[in-house]
Amino acid sequence: MVQTRGQSTPSRSRSRKKSTSSLKSAAAQADTPNGSATKAAIENTTSNPDTPTPKPRGRKSTKKVADDSASNASTTSTPAKKTVQRKTSTRSIKKKDTMLNPKTTEYEFGGPVGAAGVSILTPFFAYLLYFACNEKVGCSILPRYPEVIAHQFVAGVKESFLDWQAWAVYFGWYAFCIVAWAVLPGQQVQGTELRTGKKLEYKINAFATFLAAAISSAVIIFTQGAKAFDDLLYGHWPGLITASITMAVVQSIYVYVESFKADKLLAKGGNTGNHLFDWFIGRELNPRIGVFDIKTFNELRPGMILWYLLDISCACHQFVSLNGRITDSMALVVLFHTWYIVDALFNESSILTQMDITTDGFGFMLSVGDLTWVPFVYGLQARYLAFHPKDLGILATVAILALNFTGYYIFRTANGEKNDFRNGSNKKNLQFMTTSSGRKLLTSGWWGRSRHPNYFGDWIMAFSWSLPTGFETPITYFYFAFFVVLLVHRQLRDDAACQHKYGKDWTKYTKLVPSRIIPYVY
Incomplete structure (x- = not known):
């Protein structure tokens, strides 16, 4: 604020007036926090009878006196101005940082409580899935659960x-x-x-x-x-x-x-x-x-x-x-x-x-x-x-193979369509809609059937990975169940981000492609 006031001092804006006005202006400037030296010089000049009063010499001399006064004030106040400049620079940096890195106002994953829960449960389940299913205890969690916790989990x-x-x-x-x-x-x-x-x-x-x-x-x-x-x-x-x-x-x-x-x-x-x-x-x-x-x-x-x-x-x-x-x-x-x-x-x-x-x-x-x-x-x-x-035998092996490669085909072709389109290639002549920002959203091919067809392929593959273990334990299907929850949560996050990014265009897009992951189902 001091620097702003100094920039509009009368000695700069009214330098063409008579010398008396100039001296008053300089004196006014001397009343600013950074002008004490100039004020002292003016008072010494006007109060000492042995010091001759400078005679006005027209506009040129008036301007010179005013400029000299401003120059003295500027020279004397340099350290203070640098301090102000540093403060202003710091404020500018902070403002720029705030604009680039805005404060997060909404929590995901249940906020701090959810973060604490996931941070504890993730390692816990990584251990539990081993100690509850191994050579010593088998893989039936419920009947042996107390034994697992008491004798294997903690000690292990x-x-x-x-x-x-x-x-x-x-x-x-x-x-x-x-x-x-x-x-x-x-x-x-x-x-x-x-x-x-x-x-x-x-x-x-x-x-x-x-x-x-x-x-x-x-x-x-x-x-x-x-x-x-x-x-x-x-x-x-x-x-x-x-x-x-x-x-x-x-x-x-x-x-x-x-x-x-x-x-x-x-x-x-x-x-x-x-x-x-x-x-x-x-x-x-x-x-x-x-x-x-x-x-x-x-x-x-x-x-x-x-x-x-x-x-x-x-x-x-x-x-x-x-x-x-x-x-x-x-x-x-x-x-x-x-x-x-x-x-x-x-x-x-x-x-x-x-x-x-x-x-x-x-x-x-x-x-x-x-x-x-x-x-x-x-x-x-x-x-x-x-x-x-x-x-498994031949028939079961062939059936599981077919299911897995069906999932992989959906997963890979869907990702291929997306990556090609993003890179400016549209080999299949897929249809798309253009948003108000100029971005393009696919509305045909796999991406016309659902908004996340690659997730659908992932689910099929995950299920086929569990099938070779049979149905004697639910633990080998844990990954499939987890993947369903993970990809639904990711789909919700992604859709919310797109809604924020595209606004009404995203609403229009969801009407064109209503299915989220499984075509015509979800």
Whole structure:
């Protein structure tokens, strides 16, 4: 405010008046907080009789006196002006930061209470699904539930913290993934445009990392035997869960602390000011260490590829226990999971347009989901069949295969239509509507049948993964049930975001494409 007043002082705006007026103007300026030196100079000039009063010399001399006075005031007040400028600069930065990173006013996932609940229940269920379904207790939860809690769960979790081999294996594996990302060749791909107008670059070599891991595991199996790979992973399941949860917690704390540094782009849903919720949901949108993008790295590499390795370890365990063979059910499950994993890794760049990357911050929710939930929950069917082998026969095998590839066909062709259309290609001449903002929304093909047809394909595949285990336990169907809830919740979030983004255009679109996930059903 001082700087603003100084800019409109009379000495600047009325410099063409007589010298008397100029001196009065300068005196008026001297009354400002930064003008004491000028005021003293004027008083000395007018009160000392020995000092000759300068005679007016027309407009030129009047202007000179006024300018000199202003110059003296400016020189004397430089430190104060710099202070004001710094304050104004700080306010400008804060205003710009507020505009770029607006305060989050609405909670998701039930707010802080929901965040606390999910943060506790996610690790709990990762452990429970192991201790409630294993060689010792079988997989019937209800009859043995007290025994599981009293004798296995608490003691087993405690022992897992002391499994130093599991810790060494897990952190060695994570280090392997980082090194593979750094040294293996990969294409540089730009992500979607951020709110800043910039686009981040990502190194695409997750599939190369998978190949390196697959070859390394094959070398271990063929040189040291299936029992060695069984002991390496399957034999340390609880300890590996504990190590992965620890990594998830450490990462989420690190990125949360880093998010408070300057020039960070925050997620729109993670800037509530509540520490627990923001830590859980993810405060920073794209946390990075140099060019190393933490979120996209965790999305596909350590957890997704470890899921494959755990499946192979389960198959090795069954191979050893059955004296050199694996069942058709195990072969199906490993095939389905591997196909799904390879497809995701090979099409790594497609995740750059998904909600996890474009919208969500990286916090404990994504971290524990990527590092713990994916490898240790998605692979429940293989672990069950490792100690409970099941033979299906030709007809059941063919039927399950057909169901899985139906789901995969829907999933892959739907994603292919979307990705091609976003990249400016419309090979199938699909119909679309143009919004008022100029964006285009598909209204034919798979995207004309439902707003999320890829989720429908995902559900079919998830169900086909569980079928090879039979119907003796509900635990192997846990993943399918979880996936239904997960994708419905994601669909609701995505539709709400699109409604906010497109407004009346989205309402019009939902009338053209009324089905949410399952065509003509939901």
